[in-house]
Amino acid sequence: MKHVGFSATSAAGLSEFLANASTLIQQEILTAIPDKEPQSFLYDLMRDYPSRGGKKFRSALVLLSAEWFGSSISEALSSAVAFELFQNFALIHDDIEDDSLIRRGKETLHRLHGIPLALNAGDAMLGLVYEALLANQQSLGYELTFQILAHFNEVARHTFEGQAMDIGWIVHDIFPSKAEYQAMITRKTGWYSGKGPCQCGAMIGKASPENIRCIGAFGEAIGIGFQARDDVLNLITTSAQEAPNANTGGYGKERGGDIAEGKRTLIMIELFERLSQTDANRLHQILLAPREENTEKEIEWVIEQAKSSGALDAVIVYCEEYAQIALECLQLLPDHPVRHLMKELVSYLVIDRDF
Amino acid sequence: MKHVGFSATSAAGLSEFLANASTLIQQEILTAIPDKEPQSFLYDLMRDYPSRGGKKFRSALVLLSAEWFGSSISEALSSAVAFELFQNFALIHDDIEDDSLIRRGKETLHRLHGIPLALNAGDAMLGLVYEALLANQQSLGYELTFQILAHFNEVARHTFEGQAMDIGWIVHDIFPSKAEYQAMITRKTGWYSGKGPCQCGAMIGKASPENIRCIGAFGEAIGIGFQARDDVLNLITTSAQEAPNANTGGYGKERGGDIAEGKRTLIMIELFERLSQTDANRLHQILLAPREENTEKEIEWVIEQAKSSGALDAVIVYCEEYAQIALECLQLLPDHPVRHLMKELVSYLVIDRDF
Numbered sequence: 001m002k003h004v005g006f007s008a009t010s011a012a013g014l015s016e017f018l019a020n021a022s023t024l025i026q027q028e029i030l031t032a033i034p035d036k037e038p039q040s041f042l043y044d045l046m047r048d049y050p051s052r053g054g055k056k057f058r059s060a061l062v063l064l065s066a067e068w069f070g071s072s073i074s075e076a077l078s079s080a081v082a083f084e085l086f087q088n089f090a091l092i093h094d095d096i097e098d099d100s101l102i103r104r105g106k107e108t109l110h111r112l113h114g115i116p117l118a119l120n121a122g123d124a125m126l127g128l129v130y131e132a133l134l135a136n137q138q139s140l141g142y143e144l145t146f147q148i149l150a151h152f153n154e155v156a157r158h159t160f161e162g163q164a165m166d167i168g169w170i171v172h173d174i175f176p177s178k179a180e181y182q183a184m185i186t187r188k189t190g191w192y193s194g195k196g197p198c199q200c201g202a203m204i205g206k207a208s209p210e211n212i213r214c215i216g217a218f219g220e221a222i223g224i225g226f227q228a229r230d231d232v233l234n235l236i237t238t239s240a241q242e243a244p245n246a247n248t249g250g251y252g253k254e255r256g257g258d259i260a261e262g263k264r265t266l267i268m269i270e271l272f273e274r275l276s277q278t279d280a281n282r283l284h285q286i287l288l289a290p291r292e293e294n295t296e297k298e299i300e301w302v303i304e305q306a307k308s309s310g311a312l313d314a315v316i317v318y319c320e321e322y323a324q325i326a327l328e329c330l331q332l333l334p335d336h337p338v339r340h341l342m343k344e345l346v347s348y349l350v351i352d353r354d355f
Numbered sequence: 356m357k358h359v360g361f362s363a364t365s366a367a368g369l370s371e372f373l374a375n376a377s378t379l380i381q382q383e384i385l386t387a388i389p390d391k392e393p394q395s396f397l398y399d400l401m402r403d404y405p406s407r408g409g410k411k412f413r414s415a416l417v418l419l420s421a422e423w424f425g426s427s428i429s430e431a432l433s434s435a436v437a438f439e440l441f442q443n444f445a446l447i448h449d450d451i452e453d454d455s456l457i458r459r460g461k462e463t464l465h466r467l468h469g470i471p472l473a474l475n476a477g478d479a480m481l482g483l484v485y486e487a488l489l490a491n492q493q494s495l496g497y498e499l500t501f502q503i504l505a506h507f508n509e510v511a512r513h514t515f516e517g518q519a520m521d522i523g524w525i526v527h528d529i530f531p532s533k534a535e536y537q538a539m540i541t542r543k544t545g546w547y548s549g550k551g552p553c554q555c556g557a558m559i560g561k562a563s564p565e566n567i568r569c570i571g572a573f574g575e576a577i578g579i580g581f582q583a584r585d586d587v588l589n590l591i592t593t594s595a596q597e598a599p600n601a602n603t604g605g606y607g608k609e610r611g612g613d614i615a616e617g618k619r620t621l622i623m624i625e626l627f628e629r630l631s632q633t634d635a636n637r638l639h640q641i642l643l644a645p646r647e648e649n650t651e652k653e654i655e656w657v658i659e660q661a662k663s664s665g666a667l668d669a670v671i672v673y674c675e676e677y678a679q680i681a682l683e684c685l686q687l688l689p690d691h692p693v694r695h696l697m698k699e700l701v702s703y704l705v706i707d708r709d710f
Contacts, residue, residue, distance in 0.1 A: 038516055041523030093478060097471035116452035116522040119474065123448060124515035126481060131508050134501065142497035146489070149504075153486050160479035161393055167471040168396030 001139040004073040008064050009337045014344040018060055021073075021080075025059040026050065028081045029088070032128055045113055045121035046128075049088045052104035057226075057349060058083040061197035062204075064345070065215055068338040069205025075139050076204045079148060082132035083197045085125055090159065090192070092122035097167050098261045099291065102254045140204065148200055155196035162188025170262050173288055181269055185224055194223025211333060218329035218342075225322030225350035228315050231265040234258045235303045235312065256299035260291040266318060270311035271302075279305065323350040356494040359428040363419050364692045369699040373415055376428075376435075380414045381405065383436045384443070387483055400468055400476035401483075404443045407459035412581075412704060413438040416552035417559075419700070420570055423693040424560025430494050431559045434503060437487035438552045440480055445514065445547070447477035452522050453616045454646065457609045495559065503555055510551035517543025525617050528643055536624055540579055549578025566688060573684035573697075580677030580705035583670050586620040589613045590658045590667065611654035615646040621673065625666035626657075634660065678705040 004024065011017035029050045034043055059080035066076035094100070095108040096115055102108065110118035133152055136145040165184040169176055176184065198219030202212045237255050258265050268287065272280055283305070286298050306312045326346045330339055359379065366372035384405045389398055414435035421431035449455070450463040451470055457463065465473035488507055491500040520539040524531055531539065553574030557567045592610050613620050623642065627635055638660070641653050661667045681701045685694055 034512075038519045038523060041527075042516060042519035093474060097474055114526050115470070117519065117526055119448060119452055120515055120518050120522060123481070124512070124519075126478070127508060127511040127515060130485060130504070131512075134504055134508065137501060142501060146492060146497060146500075149485070150489055153482060153489065156482040157389075157479070157486075160475055160482060161397060163475050164393045164397035164472065164479075167475060168393065171396075171469050171472055 001074050002077060004077065007073055008067045008341055011341075014341050014348065017064075017341060018055075018057070021060045021063055022054075022056045024073075024077075025056050025080060025084050028077065029084055032081060032085065032132060041117055042121055042124060045109060045117060046088075046125055048109055048112075049091055049103065050084075052106060054084075054087075054104060056084055057345070058087055058193060058197045060345070061194070061219060062201040064338050064342060065198045065201025065219075066204040067201075068215075068333070068336045068342075069202050069207040069211065071201070071205040076201055078132050078135040078139070079200050079204060080197075082129050082152065083192070083200070085129045085132055086156070086192060089122050089125035089129060092118055092125065094163070096122075097163070098263070100253070100257060100261065102257070144203065144206075148203055151200060151203065152196070155191045158187040158191040162186070162191075166264070169264050174264075175272065175284075175287075176264055176269065178266075178269055181264065181266055185227055185266075186220065189227040190220040190223040192223075193226060194219030194221070214329055214332050218326050218333075221322045221326035221329065222346055222349055225319050225326065225346075228266055228319050228322065229350050231258060231263075231267050232312060232315055232319070234265075235267065235306055256303055259286065259299050259302045260294055262287040262289075262291075267306050267311050267315050270314045271306050271309055274309040274311055275305065319350050323347065326350070356429050357432060359432065362428055363422045363696055366696075369696050369703065372419075372696060373410075373412075376415045376418055377411045379428075379432075380411050380435060380439050383432065384439055387436060387440065387487060396472055397476055397479060400464060400472060401443075401480055403464055403467075404446055404458065405439075407461060409439075409442075409459060411439055412700070413442055413548055413552045415700070416549070416574065417556040419693050419697060420553045420556025420574075421559045422556075423570075423688070423691045423697075424557050424562040424566065426556070426560040431556055433487050433490040433494070434555050434559060435552075437484050437507065438547070438555070440484045440487055441511070441547060444477050444480035444484060447473055447480065449518070451477075452518070453618070455608070455612060455616065457612070499558065499561075503558055506555060506558065507551070510546045513542040513546040517541070517546075521619070524619050529619075530627065530639075530642075531619055531624065533621075533624055536619065536621055540582055540621075541575065544582040545575040545578040547578075548581060549574030549576070569684055569687050573681050573688075576677045576681035576684065577701055577704055580674050580681065580701075583621055583674045583677065584705050586613060586618075586622050587667060587670055587674070589620075590622065590661055611651075611658055614641065614654050614657045615649055617642040617644075617646075622661050622666050622670050625669045626661050626664055629664040629666055630660065674705050678702065681705070 006017075006020045008017050011020065030047060033046045033050075036043065062080040062083055063073050063076050067073065091103060092109050095103055096110045096119060100108050101111060109121065129152075133149050134145070136148060140148070162184050165180070166188055168174070195216045196219070198215045199212050202215045207215070234253060234255070234257060237253070254260070268283070271283065275283060283302060286294055286302060323346050327343060330342055333339065361372075361375045363372050366375065385402060388401045388405075391398065417435040417438055418428050418431050422428065446458060447464050450458055451465045451474060455463050456466060464476065488504050489500070491503060495503070517539050520535070521543055523529070550571045551574070553570045554567050557570045562570070589608060589610070589612060592608070609615070623638070626638065630638060638657060641649055641657060678701050682698060685697055688694065
């Protein structure tokens with residue numbers, strides 16, 4: 001087990017903790033990717049996204065949650081790495097599925113190397129996730145390692161279900177209701193970007209079932225809120241060239257990329273409710289068209305409608321509501337200095353994030 | 356643990372055993388895929404390839420190897436299912452990477468549903484592999500379950516490395532040497548189609564390290580030989596409309612598909628050594644061209660050259676050599692009635708398969 005020289009409670013604040021955690025996880029991920037052949041067809045590709053930065057908040061959630069329930073960063077490290085590897089796997093495959101252009105400020109992996117090599121690099125990244133989860137056995141023993149593996153499989157299953165809904169709607173020209181959107185985002189983002197890492201950390205800290213349930217509800221709320229905030233940022237960002245990092249700015253995706261990809265975000269669902277029939281038809285056409293058929297002018301028209309109609313503001317309110325749910329969950333958990341950092345993290349992920 | 360009413364030694368011969376095993380594994384796989392929403396965007400897609408048949412010889416290798424070393428089909432069943440799920444995952448993603456048209460006699464999954472949904476269904480199938488491997492815990496206990504998980508991760512890592520080489524050569528217009536081909540095929544096929552399932556079965560039977568090594572060498576030889584035989588069949592098949600099954604015919608892929616996809620098969624490497632400069636240049640052009648630019652006439656020209664030059668025969672000899680290596684490995688293992696079935700399986704997979 002690797003000795004780690006910092007903890008959440010020893011950090012001066014959230015910023016310092018996130019910076020320390022991000023540096024550590026980055027090192028661990030780059031060490032986990034083999035440094036051998038085939039380099040240029042596989043391992044170089046796998047190192048690409050992790051080397052571009054990223055907030056690594058899923059790892060931070062595992063570490064914070066573990067510390068809250070009396071465990072250490074050393075004991076939670078392999079699981080934190082596993083969630084971050086899963087995030088990098090998901091980004092590679094999502095970018096192919098959405099045919100996204102920019103990720104963390106640079107061209108997406110499949111645009112750089114073609115779909116076949118990028119797809120395979122994503123598969124190998126998912127393989128590494130399970131290597132990291134097996135490494136838990138050294139510090140956590142068989143039974144807990146096994147429970148975490150089973151929990152992780154549940155996280156992955158929900159993620160793939162949510163992803164199927166999200167991309168299925170685009171493939172089949174379906175526009176979901178708000179309830180359908182909610183079912184999708186709870187699966188796609190609620191689990192692996194919130195509930196999963198939080199509950200994993202609590203399991204490592206041997207929290208009670210009730211506390212595991214409660215921190216899971218907290219995680220689900222920030223996962224959903226984070227995604228909605230991400231959708232907002234996709235429309236209000238001006239530059240895609242700065243990669244996101246633990247503390248500094250950079251949104252890292254192209255402005256309006258969600259619109260170009262035809263994504264059924266909550267903003268679009270809110271917007272449809274507010275448009276005239278003529279404008280709603282125009283929005284339909286834009287979302288249904290292949291990305292290369294939409295001009296910058298059309299993307300900007302949609303962004304302008306989202307702003308002027310109040311759809312964007314409605315989603316900002318939705319983010320605030322989920323932040324509130326998250327904060328209420330935190331109050332139900334046993335008192336611990338980590339609570340303060342978790343509260344800061346809610347604002348950081350769901351409300352303030354405006355780079 | 357599920358009770359299974361047949362065994363390798365109780366079967367009248369290889370055919371009966373393969374038929375029984377294939378039926379059982381098919382049922383188990385279709386049961387493992389959740390019967391719930393999202394059906395049409397995810398679980399229906401996951402059921403598609405398994406429902407098309409397939410020889411399921413990787414599962415059979417796990418079961419035979421386990422029985423050889425004193426274990427039962429019941430104890431080896433989850434692992435056998437895991438290898439077959441991995442095979443179905445690999446087929447879905449390979450078909451995207453190669454842009455293959457036909458699989459098991461029908462259109463490939465991404466041609467039916469588009470890359471995004473097919474890719475995600477493949478990911479979910481890989482998730483199910485790990486669910487099947489975790490199910491081992493009930494019958495095998497923690498320690499052996501973890502050993503199998505670690506072994507499986509090694510199998511997966513080698514497969515992704517081999518796949519990276521195979522598709523990297525096509526993306527980067529590289530023609531490999533025989534030694535490079537050998538390194539690729541050992542990783543890509545030797546592990547998950549032979550060494551992996553055989554060693555997994557032996558681990559379940561608590562075989563000695565020496566016997567695990569030896570049955571691994573056997574498995575690697577049949578995996579490599581099987582792939583070379585598959586490459587031969589791709590050029591001599593006349594019909595793609597019949598799906599392969601445990602005992603009956605059906606190759607299930609399009610004639611000359613490997614050529615259309617520009618695959619660097621051993622046959623092509625052997626052929627380059629035998630062609631005049633002019634014909635070699637023509638072959639280069641055909642293999643480098645996008646599949647839609649090659650006519651049936653060009654594909655047939657390549658097949659004719661492979662036959663008349665002796666390249667095809669050279670690979671048939673290569674198959675026989677690997678069959679011989681496999682048979683020699685079998686002789687080094689302790690005496691057991693399963694040996695006879697394994698010998699039959701060598702011929703079935705590497706030599707006789709001519710549908």
